[in-house]
Structure formats: C-alpha cells, structure tokens
Amino acid sequence: MDYDVIIIGGGVTGCCIARTLSRYDLKICLLEKEADIASGTTKGNSGVVHAGYAADRKYKKREFCIRGNKLFDQAYKELNFPFKRIGTLVVALEERQIKDLVYKRNYGTEDGVPGLEIIIDKNRIKQIEPQLTDKAIAVLHAPSGGIISPYEFTFALAENANMNGVEFFREHEVIGINKIVAGFEVKTKPRKFTSRIVINAAGLYSAEISRMAGADTFEIYPRRGEYILFDKNSIHLNKVLFPMPTRLSKGILVSPTIHGHVFIGPNADNILDIEDVSTTIRGLKEILSGGLKLVPNLPLNAAIRNFAGLRAVSNTMDFIIEATEMVGFVNAAGILSPGLTAIFAIAEEVVRILVEDLGEELKEKENYNSYRPKPEHLSDFTKMKLNQKIKENPAWGRIICRCETIPEAEIVNAIHSPVGATTVDGIKFRCRAGMGRCQGGFCKPRVMEILSRELNIPYKEVTKRGKGSHYLINNVLCIELTEDKKESEGVSEK
C-alpha cells in the first residue's frame, strides 16, 4: 500500500481531517481535483463561525456546531488564521418573530451556547450595531459567533498537515476507485494510489465518489448562494447580522469580513448543475433587497465583486459522517452550514470512526508539531519593522498590489509556503493581492511575472485557477494569421 489513508477533497473538510490525522503515525495523502485547495464550497461561503443556536435539535449538525465552535480557540492559537469572535445578531423586524428568538435563546442556552441574550432596548441595539435598521425591534446576540477567512483557514490547516507529513496532490481528479485486498486503489488522471482507508470529503462530488467506491447511500444537491462584496472603508459593521431564518437557509446576511470589507448574501437557490457558480440578475437583486432590509445604508456604489458558492446539501439535510459497508471507506459528506464551524468536531468524529468502527490503533507521532506560524503581512508591521524587513529582504519594499498594499515578498512567500500558490487566484486567496477595489487591474501582470519567475513557467502559461483558465493566448508578434492571409499579404513570420 502506498498510503494508510487517502483523503479525497481539499476543501476545509478534507484539509481539517488531514491536519487532525497528521498527529498520528499514518502515511496520508490528499487528492484535490482543482489546481488549488479551498477551491469549491470552501471559497464561496459566508465565513461565519456560528454560535450554534440555529440548527434544529433533530440534526447532528447542531451538536457538532456547538462543539466545533468551542474548538476554535485552541486551533486559533495553534494555526494563526484570521478569526475574530465579533458576535452575531439575529434581527427581528416584527413582533411575532420575538417568540422565535426566545425559542433559540432558551434551547441554545440549554445546549451550552454561551452568553445568548435577547435585546429589545432600541438604544442598546443602536449602540451595539449603529448600521442596523431602525425597524429592528429585538435582536438575539450571540457573543461566541465570529468571522473567519474560510480559505486562509483552510490553507493554515493544509500547511500544518503538510508540515506533519501529509502529501498533497492537486490537479488529481479521482476517476475511479477499486476495492482491492485490504484496501482501495484510487485512480486519478495522472496516476494510481493505493491505501487501506479512503476518506471521502469531496463536497459537491461526494455522492459521486461514494458511488465510485460502491458505497451508494446518499445524494448531494447543489444549492447556490450569491454574494456581493463592498469596498473597504465604504461602511463599517460591528456584528454579523442575520435576518430571521427561512426554511432553506439562515437568510441573507450582512456581515463584515475579517479583512474589513462588508458583504451581503447568500440567497438559496436549488439548482441542477453541480458546477454552476454563476451569479444571476435575479439573485443579485434578491440579496440586495435582503441586505437593505437589515442595513439601509449599504454603499451600493462601492461594490467590488459579486460571486456565488454552492452548498453541498445531502438528502438527509444533515452531515453524513460514517463508515460505510465498504470497509475502510468513510464518508464525510453533506457538510453545509454550519459545517465550517463544526469542522473540528467533524474531524474528531472521523478519528472516532477510525478507532471504533475500523479498529485502527492510532499512535501519536513523536515529532508532531501542531503549530503553524502566522504568514508575515506588511499590514501587521510597524513602520520600524517594515524598514528592517526591507533591509533584510528588499522584496518587502516592492509593493505589487496597491489596493491592499501587498509587497512582492508576501507573494513569493505564498508561492513557497507548504502547499503553496501556483495560480493567480492562489496568490489572491493566500495573500490578498488582487482582492481589493481594482480587482487586480494593476497588479495582475506583475503577479503573473512573479509566478512565472518563481515556478519557472512561461509567462503566458500562468493561469487564473489551473488548466483552461489561461489569461493570454499568444505573443503579439506570433499571432496566427490564417494561411491565405499570410500569402495574400505576404507576411513573413517573425
């Protein structure tokens, strides 16, 4: 066997399981179909760490969320990802909705969600969140709710897993899984892998992967959510603001991001195509009108990007974390909200399954290191520190992304970090170059130059996010004229 464990899927679920298992004496690899990890659902979601009062008690996701929320404090110390417990508010706009807030508070408190409080004093509400609509008559405040950068969190998990020996294979789409004696053979386009255990964390594709392994037990339906992101400094929010939830989702929220932008979204649109991350006129209108209900002062002129993500909704409406009848094949699927919050509890559950259901004797590695150093960011430096850093490495003095003030050094570090960036999007999501108001208008050619130089690939082969997403087709001088054109115009090729 090549490996003890193969994890399929490099989203937050796969990476968190990888990092959790990297503590043990196991040979592990992770297979990701895209050019980078954190490319699917992980990248297109709200980035909220939920307090845990929201899900129905009948679902295991509720318990996992409450437990998962608590596990973030320790993980934050170890992994240094952008995360802040700024607190969340559920906003009641009508008298009849207060009943539901009371219900959420009482059951939430009973289940161990800390600090839940209903606030009806209008002055206090205004003080907590000055941007909230005057029509709010009551809010449920959950101080343990927070915001996180879901992709930077995932990179942190992956880096730490990689530091502890987990091998990452990107652009390795799984195309077949065969049961072999005492394990599995997993085929990807480039090669074959064998292992004793396979963990399916393939998100939207997890039902398909499960079927490939012959463990056909569930379905995944894509549910799309669209978002609009506003420029920094165009508006400031203290809290994550939720409307009263609908049957399909927690509703269209208005929230600050960990990097000081504000976003609105998502709507909830059940669609058929598992790859359809397009935004729509209808959807963007829907989230605008939803967002304006909570925050009437949204800076509509300061939008810098719209995007959509797909939730992987299982037919059980709940997480599917279980050993299957194919012994050694474990599903970690149907991870929709509050999956991000629950992620460490989900990984704990996978460990339990390995030990209790599969009889693995997990032994801790001697040299396991749970600490992942914080990536260095210019924005965290004092002026003196910056001056000193430039003296040590002049690349800190060359600012590439003007909007977010990202120097060349951060971009080079993002490329050479464990499981580093290989694409323009990879740079953007790791160190924010191109994330600001000009959306890479100025810095993209320079980021491409740096990628080309550091990865030793031709300039025009630098892509946005892997195969097929090239920015440039040709050198201007080598333009392919059609044969007859060449003849008739007597053009000689340079």
Add this chain to the structure above:
Amino acid sequence: MKSLDVDIAVIGAGSAGLGAAIEAKKQGMDVLILERNDELGGITLQCIHNGFGLKIFKEELTGPEYIQRFIDEVKELKIPYKLDTMVIEITEDKEIYAVNKKEGLLKIKAKAIILAMGCREKTRGAINIPGFRPAGVYTAGQAQRFVNIEGYLPGKTYVILGSGDIGMIMARRLTWLGCEVKAVVEIKSYVSGLIRNQVQCLEDYNIPLILNHTITKIHGKDRVEGITISSVDQNWDQIVGSDEYIECDSILLSVGLLPENELTTKAGAELSTNGGPVVDNYLETTIDGIFACGNVLQVHDLVDNVSAEAKRAGENAAIYIKERSNKEQIKKDLIKIVPGINVGYVKPDYVNFSNLENLLHFHLRVKEPDRDVIIVIKEVNKIVYQRVRSFVIPSEMIEIRTKFKSEVISPNCRELKIEVLPVSLLEVIDEVE
C-alpha cells in the same frame, strides 16, 4: 529610517505629475517625484495611438512621444525622482511615508504636496455583471498593457462592454492585430467616449456599436466562452426576452474611470461626488498645502488638458510656498461652486472671493447630451456668465475660462451655480423677468 526634506513632493510621474514637477522646478522649487512604477511616464506610455499634443505642442503625437518630451524635460531640469517607490501614507502635516527596495522606508517632509496618482478603471464587480467568473475578463487598460507593453494577446475574439475611449481604442488596436471584435456594447443610448474615437476606431473598421444593451451573463467556467447581452429600459433594467448570445473568448470592460484617492483620504482631505478631492481655484485640497491635478482630481478626456492643469498646480504650489506657507491662513472668503441643472460635477469646488478678478478655470461635465444649450453661471438668479454651445455630451469636458468684474458679483456672495440649459428654456426665463 531615511528622512528627506523637500519643498514640493509630487506623487505620481504620469502626465500630471511630470507637468506639475516641471513647472514647480521652473519656479525655483526643490522638487521630488515619487513614482510606484519602474519608469517615468504613467499610463500614457501604453497609449501608443496618436492624437496627443494637438493643444500643447500643436502637432499630433503618440502617447509615448508626448510623454517623452516631459520626461526629457524632467531630466534636463535635473528634477530628482524615485522609481518603484510606493507612497503608503500621507499625514496632515505633509509627511509622506514611502517604501522602495533600495532605501526601505522613507520619510519625506514636504512644504507642499502635489497629488497626481491618476485614476483606475471600474471593474466587473463595480458594475455587478452576473455570470461565471472565468479568466478572459479584462479592463480595457489592462488589455492595453498586455498588448502594448508586455507584448501578449489576451484572446482572439472580443466583446467590449462600455464605449469608453480606451475600449474603443483597443477595439481598433485588436482589429489591427488580426483579432475579431464582435461588438462594443453600451448600456446608454449614446457613446461614452469621444465622438472622434467612435468614428476613427469603430465606424472606420465596421465594428458594431450596440447601444441600450448590457451583458447579462458571462459564460465559461474557466475561460470566457461567450456572453449574453440584453437590451435595457430607461432604468437600465434588462428587458425580458431580449437576450442574445455572442460567442467570444475575451471581454474588455471600458465602463468608466475612478480617481484614485486612497492616499488623499488618508491625508484627511475631503472628496467630492466625482471621486476627486474638493479643491479651490488654486487646485488646493481642503488640506493646506496639498494640491491635486490630473485624473486624480477629475478624469480628463485629453492628456493635453491634464498637462495644462498640472502646470497650474505646479505654479500654485510654488506660490503657496513663497507666499502663504508660513502665514496664518486667510481663506475664509470661499464661494462654493455648485453644479446645477444638467451638470454632473464642476471643478474647482470653491473659488476665493479675492480671486474673482483673476482668470479662473472651470471644468465640468454634463449629465446628459443636449443640443443648443447655454452654459450659465448664476449668483442666486442673476446670470453672471453665459456662453452658447451647439452640442454637449458627458464624454467631452467643458472648460470655461473667465474673469468676473468686481461689480458683477455681490460682496456677500457665498455660492455660484453652474447650469447647462436648453437655449429655449432661457428665453422663457428672460420673458418672465
């Protein structure tokens, strides 16, 4: 940390920055230019088309030829400049913090600062185009850089959204390179850029201009495969059932430019509705001794006008240092210049009462195109200036140069309003009076 003292620091070495620096130097000032790019010249370097210099040099030049004259003059005058140097902060006390690879962090204390950072292009996100988010969507200026500076082609078949000048110029440029530009799609009922570009870049090459339409979906997961365009109503809302699919591998956006004023805001200067800083007739911002010129102040349509404005900024900054910098400010007699009917914005935002008899430059853009109009400046209802124009369009900046006789404007005037009215309407007003 390295510290420097200068009379005037100029931020940006494009046509505005160079023009301002040259004039300030000629006035005897000790000037330093800070440029974030690795060469002098700014965006004009990538504008290899002609049409530059007709006003300033009375001859037709390409962008690089035009700007080279300024670069040469900067070198002749031995004006110091720092390249690859990014200003990260300006304080209200006119301290500039900048970084570069060689010197690390720099602290530059200036007696006056001239802001000349230019503008940036509106992106897809700013206008919220729906659809997928593949590679193959570029702002027109970005594509221009890829083609003219880097020497690479972004694609083969294009649709250009927006009929701004750079978009139309790129339509012609790409056609010359053997690419196919399938259409220029404009949401408004008229072209956004200069009429001369509509004629010389689109009509001369039979590139279709589709008005009253916009992109309602971008297709293609990894790379652009096509777009859906739809016609829009007066509110720019999509008309249902009007969709049309166009196959293309690239989309260029030429949907407007925004003055780049992050540093200006950090310094504490106020911005006005056009996105540029609030200035008085000296081109001085609301921060004493900080001046602004070029596209950072207002997006110009001709580089020659940028140079002219820059010259004034350089001169005024020098005058400031010579006459005002050490004195208590006495700028309490400001008259507010208010955009009225069919005026999008006007610069300057204020005029000093004591300068009314000097030659004043006003720049404005109309909101909507119109024919047979009269441009008026009014003190309450009294017309103090008027000029007839046969045609106005938002893409063409209107310049007014005038002096006011002291008896025309009352001593307690606090506000002048500029309006662009149909001539017929004015006749009606006259009759009433």
